[in-house]
Every structure is written in C-alpha cells, then in structure tokens.
Amino acid sequence: VPLRRGGRRVFMYKQTMDGLAVVGSSLRLMADEARGQSRVLYAAGRIAIRPQGGLPAPTVTPREALAAAQAHPTGRALTAWSEPELVAIYDDPPRGNAEAYPAWKCLGGGATVLDSYTFYVHALTGEVARVHSNVMNSFDITGRVRANATPADTNAIPKEKLGPDTWDLTAIDCPNDPDQVDLSDVLILAYEGQTLVASAYSDSNGNYTLDVPNGMVVNIEAHLTGPGSDVYAETWSIPGAIWGVPLDPMVKENIRAPASAPEETHFYFNETPTDDDTGYVNAHLHLTKTWYYLDFAFEIPSAPLIVNNPFQLYGPAFYVQAHPNPCPGCGPISWPGRIIFANERYVPPFPTPHRNGAYSTVVSHEYGHFVLDHGFGVGLNFPGFHEGFADVVSHLTHDTEVVGQDIFGCDNHGREPLVSNRQYPECSAVHHDRGEILSAVWLRILIGMRVVYGQSAGWNQTRALHLDWLPLAQPPGGDPSDCPTRDQSASADTLIEVLIADDNDDTLANGTPHCEIILSAFAAQNILPPIEINCGGDGLNGSERMCYADFDSSTGAGVLDIFDFLAFQASFVERDPSACDCDTSSGSGVCDVFDFLCFQAAFAAGCEKE
Numbered sequence: 001v002p003l004r005r006g007g008r009r010v011f012m013y014k015q016t017m018d019g020l021a022v023v024g025s026s027l028r029l030m031a032d033e034a035r036g037q038s039r040v041l042y043a044a045g046r047i048a049i050r051p052q053g054g055l056p057a058p059t060v061t062p063r064e065a066l067a068a069a070q071a072h073p074t075g076r077a078l079t080a081w082s083e084p085e086l087v088a089i090y091d092d093p094p095r096g097n098a099e100a101y102p103a104w105k106c107l108g109g110g111a112t113v114l115d116s117y118t119f120y121v122h123a124l125t126g127e128v129a130r131v132h133s134n135v136m137n138s139f140d141i142t143g144r145v146r147a148n149a150t151p152a153d154t155n156a157i158p159k160e161k162l163g164p165d166t167w168d169l170t171a172i173d174c175p176n177d178p179d180q181v182d183l184s185d186v187l188i189l190a191y192e193g194q195t196l197v198a199s200a201y202s203d204s205n206g207n208y209t210l211d212v213p214n215g216m217v218v219n220i221e222a223h224l225t226g227p228g229s230d231v232y233a234e235t236w237s238i239p240g241a242i243w244g245v246p247l248d249p250m251v252k253e254n255i256r257a258p259a260s261a262p263e264e265t266h267f268y269f270n271e272t273p274t275d276d277d278t279g280y281v282n283a284h285l286h287l288t289k290t291w292y293y294l295d296f297a298f299e300i301p302s303a304p305l306i307v308n309n310p311f312q313l314y315g316p317a318f319y320v321q322a323h324p325n326p327c328p329g330c331g332p333i334s335w336p337g338r339i340i341f342a343n344e345r346y347v348p349p350f351p352t353p354h355r356n357g358a359y360s361t362v363v364s365h366e367y368g369h370f371v372l373d374h375g376f377g378v379g380l381n382f383p384g385f386h387e388g389f390a391d392v393v394s395h396l397t398h399d400t401e402v403v404g405q406d407i408f409g410c411d412n413h414g415r416e417p418l419v420s421n422r423q424y425p426e427c428s429a430v431h432h433d434r435g436e437i438l439s440a441v442w443l444r445i446l447i448g449m450r451v452v453y454g455q456s457a458g459w460n461q462t463r464a465l466h467l468d469w470l471p472l473a474q475p476p477g478g479d480p481s482d483c484p485t486r487d488q489s490a491s492a493d494t495l496i497e498v499l500i501a502d503d504n505d506d507t508l509a510n511g512t513p514h515c516e517i518i519l520s521a522f523a524a525q526n527i528l529p530p531i532e533i534n535c536g537g538d539g540l541n542g543s544e545r546m547c548y549a550d551f552d553s554s555t556g557a558g559v560l561d562i563f564d565f566l567a568f569q570a571s572f573v574e575r576d577p578s579a580c581d582c583d584t585s586s587g588s589g590v591c592d593v594f595d596f597l598c599f600q601a602a603f604a605a606g607c608e609k610e
Contacts, residue, residue: 048100058123065104069119078108141210143265148178178273182206185226212257221249222267228291234309244306279358286363293397308343316357368393382475387435388489425482438489448517468501511535
C-alpha cells in the first residue's frame with residue numbers, strides 16, 4: 001500500500017513447520033520509510049515449538065474433523081463450510097511458547113455476515129481444540145480486575161512500607177493498610193458449560209477482553225495465575241497436599257455476550273481486605289512485577305507460591321528446592337521448587353514474631369532464589385551467593401535499599417546492606433550477612449549511575465547492566481584462606497564479571513563505559529580488581545566517560561554553566577556523598593575539600609560527556 005513519506009507499514013510473516021502454516025505464530029516487523037530508507041523499528045514474535053521428531057501425522061480424517069466441527073454447539077446453526085485445511089496449532093492461553101500439534105482448520109458460516117467462525121479440530125484426538133469468531137470486536141466481553149494490596153505504589157518513596165500490617169507487633173504500629181490497585185496478568189477464562197471458549201490476561205491497567213460468540217452464555221473465571229507463577233493456598237488439613245492447592249477462582253456466572261457492565265464482568269479480589277487474601281494478592285502482584293523486571297529471554301518454569309503457610313521454621317518466607325518425597329506420606333512432588341510465605345501467626349521454634357511473609361521485597365527475594373536455581377543452574381549449596389543474588393533482584397525491582405521493611409515490627413527491618421556495610425571477606429555463619437556484600441555493591445552502582453544520569457535514567461542504566469551480568473553470574477571464588485568454610489556472595493571474580501557485562505569493545509584494557517562506578521562500588525566492600533584496570537585518562541576521577549562537572553541537565557546534557565556549579569555547591573553544603581563525591585582519593589562516600597577542588601578543575605577544563 002503506497003504511503004506518504006514518513007509513513008509506517010506493518011508486515012506480517014507466518015512461521016512454517018513441515019510446510020504447514022502455524023496458526024498464531026507470527027513475526028511482526030515495522031519498517032520506517034522516512035528519508036526513503038526502510039529500517040526495522042520493532043520486532044515481536046510468539047513462536048510455536050517444533051515437536052521433537054517433527055509434527056506427527058494426523059489420525060483423524062478431514063471428513064471426521066468437519067463432522068466434529070458441525071456437531072459443536074457453535075457449529076450446529078451454521079450452514080456453509082469450507083474444506084478442512086491441515087495446520088499446526090498450540091493450546092490456549094497464548095502466553096509464551098508452546099509445543100505445536102496438527103489440527104484441521106474449518107470455516108463455518110451462517111445466515112448473516114456476523115455468523116462466521118473458525119474451528120480447529122485436533123488431528124490426533126478429534127476434539128474441537130479452539131473456536132473463535134471471525135468478526136473482530138463485535139461480541140467481546142470486556143471487564144476489569146482490581147484488588148486491595150499493599151502497597152498501592154511501591155515506587156512512591158525510597159523506603160516504602162512494604163507488607164500486610166494487620167498485627168500489632170510493637171507498641172508503636174506502622175500502619176500500611178491495603179489500597180486499591182489494578183491487577184495485571186490475571187488469567188481470565190470463559191466456559192460454555194465445560195468447554196473453554198475464550199481466554200485472556202488482564203493488561204497493566206487490569207482490563208481484559210474475551211472474544212465470545214454473540215449470544216453465547218458463559219461463566220467467566222479469574223485466576224491468580226500470571227506469566228511466571230501460580231498462587232496456592234496452604235492446606236495442612238488435606239493429607240498429601242501440605243505444599244498447597246490452587247486457589248478457587250473468582251467466578252461470574254451466566255454472562256451473555258456482548259457484555260461490559262461492571263457489575264457483570266468486573267472482578268475485585270480482596271474487596272474487604274483480610275490478611276490471608278492480601279497475602280494472596282501481594283504474592284501475585286509482586287512476583288509479576290519481578291518477572292517483568294527480569295525480562296526473561298529463556299524458558300523458566302512457573303513458580304508455585306504457597307501463601308499463608310503456618311510452617312515458620314525458616315522465618316517469614318523461604319524457598320524449597322524440588323524433592324521427590326519431602327515428607328512421609330506426602331507422595332511425589334513434581335513441582336520444580338516451591339516458594340513458601342508464612343502467615344503472621346507465631347509458631348515456635350522460630351524465635352521472632354513477624355508479619356505475613358508476602359511482602360513486595362520478600363516476594364521478589366524468594367523469586368530470586370527460584371530464578372538462580374532454575375534459570376542459571378546454581379543450587380542452594382552456595383547459600384551466601386544465593387542470598388546476595390536474591391537480594392539484588394529485590395532491591396532493584398522495587399528500587400529500595402531495604403528488604404522487608406517493618407517485617408519484624410515498626411522500624412525493625414529485614415536487611416539494609418548499606419547500613420550494615422559488610423566487608424569482604426565476611427566470615428559470619430549467617431548466609432544473609434554474607435549476601436549483603438553483593439547487594440551493597442549493586443546499590444552503590446545504582447547510586448553512582450544516578451550521579452551521572454539522574455534518578456530515572458540511572459535506574460535504567462543499572463537495570464541494563466544487571467540484566468547483562470545475569471548470564472555471567474557464578475558463585476565467586478577467592479583465596480581459600482579467607483573464611484574457608486564460608487562461601488562469599490561476591491569477590492574479585494564477580495567484579496570481572498560485571499566489567500565484562502559493561503564492556504562495549506571486547507577488551508578491559510581501556511576500561512568500560514561505567515568502569516569507575518563499578519570499581520568504586522566494589523572497593524567500598526573491600527573487593528579490588530585482580531588485574532590492572534585503566535578506566536581512562538582525562539584526569540577527572542580516572543574516567544573519560546564520567547563528567548561530574550555536568551551536574552545539572554536543565555540546560556542540556558554536556559552543557560557546563562552556572563547551574564551545574566550551583567547544583568554541586570548545594571550537594572556539597574548538604575554533605576551528600578552520593579552527589580558530591582567527585583574525588584575518591586580520601587575514600588569513597590567522603591565529601592571533603594578534595595571533591596570541591598575536583599569539581600572546580602573539571603568545570604574550568606570544560607569537561608564534556610561522550
């Protein structure tokens with residue numbers, strides 16, 4: 001289609017498998033024709049997995065497939081039919097990758113143009129696998145999913161109140177009542193009788209749309225099942241199911257398409273807040289946020305989240321690796337591993353009472369264990385590294401320096417690594433203490449990035465570096481004379497991994513784009529590079545890529561003017577080490593006259609950013 005100059009075209013490409021078009025598998029490319037040159041601006045795909053050994057030959061004939069479609073409740077009123085076409089298809093719900101299987105595709109039509117449907121009949125079993133209307137947006141059922149959760153906005157302040165707070169642990173309570181949130185990635189299913197006719201996930205605003213044929217009456221279910229997890233209830237009372245059973249979905253019955261009335265199609269989880277229901281919602285909400293933060297480029301199993309479990313031997317929350325027989329009489333467990341959140345009832349022998357374990361940062365931390373185990377193959381035999389890795393995932397997902405704020409009572413937090421400031425090597429027998437070395441390093445990298453790029457862009461730069469480091473991350477080595485019985489969460493090996501992740505020209509000899517920030521963050525925890533690293537030679541804090549003089553960007557990045565000088569002066573007067581630490585000769589995090597002289601020299605030299 002001819003477009004005016006500067007227009008856009010969208011090209012759709014179908015993947016093929018054994019010569020068959022894969023229904024639903026597509027690659028979208030958007031090309032820009034500006035300046036007469038096409039370039040790819042966006043690409044996305046949802047690809048079906050080829051079965052091992054190829055697609056099996058159909059055992060159902062085309063005639064049998066057509067008869068099955070015509071006998072389906074939707075097909076009984078249709079009078080015009082196409083010849084069945086063999087295609088490859090995969091199951092709903094359409095989230096992530098799935099293995100393809102052969103199906104017969106039939107088109108059926110009725111008395112009006114609106115009576116047009118596509119049927120997919122499983123070519124191996126003869127069952128109708130999927131039916132959808134060919135009329136776009138005519139008979140949709142729409143709705144919205146909301147919930148009461150804590151907190152409503154986890155990025156509101158650096159040290160936010162994080163979890164359900166319904167038990168007064170101290171004389172001074174820290175209120176954090178559940179508030180309304182839009183609940184994304186809730187699985188919505190529509191059934192006509194026992195037949196699944198449509199499915200969808202709620203979007204970031206909680207909205208969903210189901211493609212249901214006109215006039216069909218369905219029951220709609222909303223499940224706390226997201227792209228990376230399923231929420232389970234604790235069930236000590238059920239023999240053989242101590243690790244939980246799926247939650248009952250919320251159900252809207254007898255909904256006739258089309259429908260969009262709030263009282264008919266909206267779902268509200270935990271409408272009258274209770275501690276147990278708040279825990280369920282929080283687990284779904286915050287694991288989904290962590291799943292999106294990690295931006296998975298590889299397959300990882302769905303994480304089972306067992307919420308409100310009274311077994312508290314390990315505290316508010318813990319991760320359990322898969323085990324074929326975890327307890328006598330429990331039977332085999334096929335889950336890949338389980339994340340368990342304890343309720344707030346105090347049960348000995350755990351010595352410290354605590355609130356419900358489904359805190360935002362605690363959810364993200366436990367998921368970090370799951371990811372390290374199943375995404376990178378690092379088991380729990382490296383507990384210090386596991387704890388540090390999981391804490392970093394939590395800190396950066398929620399942009400906070402605290403894991404488990406107020407979880408043991410008002411102002412009695414879980415961990416604050418910048419406050420404890422553990423130094424390498426950390427010889428504590430407590431795994432979390434050793435883990436704080438790694439988490440402190442990444443928090444200092446975040447601080448350094450924000451000095452250079454600003455608040456939001458600094459977080460984005462840190463996240464990009466963190467995600468680039470993840471495939472390289474391994475339990476660190478070190479001198480065996482340093483706490484020989486204690487594994488460390490970070491060492492010089494970790495420093496080299498992060499530098500390699502940051503590098504942009506395949507050599508560390510000339511430094512990396514954020515070399516000085518990285519070296520400074522590790523040095524603050526007493527970790528030094530095992531080889532000489534030359535970050536640059538412009539004389540400004542040893543980095544050619546960082547310009548502390550360009551402190552104010554209101555008049556543009558790389559512009560040095562009086563506003564930069566005034567901004568630095570203000571930070572110096574306030575003794576803000578994360579901002580005025582231009583010179584590290586007297587120590588990282590020290591704000592003194594050498595920093596002021598460093599800034600003056602950079603300002604006078606007209607330092608420019610790359």
